Amino acid sequence: GDSVTQMEGPVTLSEEAFLTINCTYTATGYPSLFWYVQYPGEGLQLLLKATKADDKGSNKGFEATYRKETTSFHLEKGSVQVSDSAVYFCALSDPGSARQLTFGSGTQLTVLP
């Protein structure tokens, strides 16, 4: 079945550092790919998405490119802020009719001032 593997955390960075969180997937079809973020005490929020190969999703300075050849969707940000501290989840949607999401286990990011 479909699966998502994320870089294990926790990740601790200083403010203004470069961020990469690795994500690879296994899927039988052509899924859409997502990054969701969960801030402390809050629900999951969609951060960005990409629906086909070579698409780049971007939002709030974060970017991720759908790489079919390497089955990857790594999350990057050039300069993190303290307010980016959260748990980040990579996910794919089943290309069937239900479109349910399959999530990775999440990566906890802490940004220090």
Add this chain to the structure above:
Amino acid sequence: DTGVSQDPRHKITKRGQNVTFRCDPISEHNRLYWYRQTLGQGPEFLTYFQNEAQLEKSRLLSDRFSAERPKGSFSTLEIQRTEQGDSAMYLCASSPALAGAKDTQYFGPGTRLTVL
């Protein structure tokens, strides 16, 4: 757009009791999903509704679990004879049926269940 709401936010119950959670999706979203998230893990799919029809159920959804969406608007998830292993965050999400947008799911804040 008021977002997806869930009630209650927290529920503590004793083993063997029944519990029911409610989800109100974003209005006009006809697709509704339930997920379960345990500590340190990503959410896992439980079940999916399109309008009032329950179209898919995960193997995780044992016969003690039942979900309904009677009028195609709000949904309820009931767990009968709760077990300690049911302790988790139960998340609801909704999405529109539009061809370009139905992949995008919007999540509620979740209901945290603790079974003592």
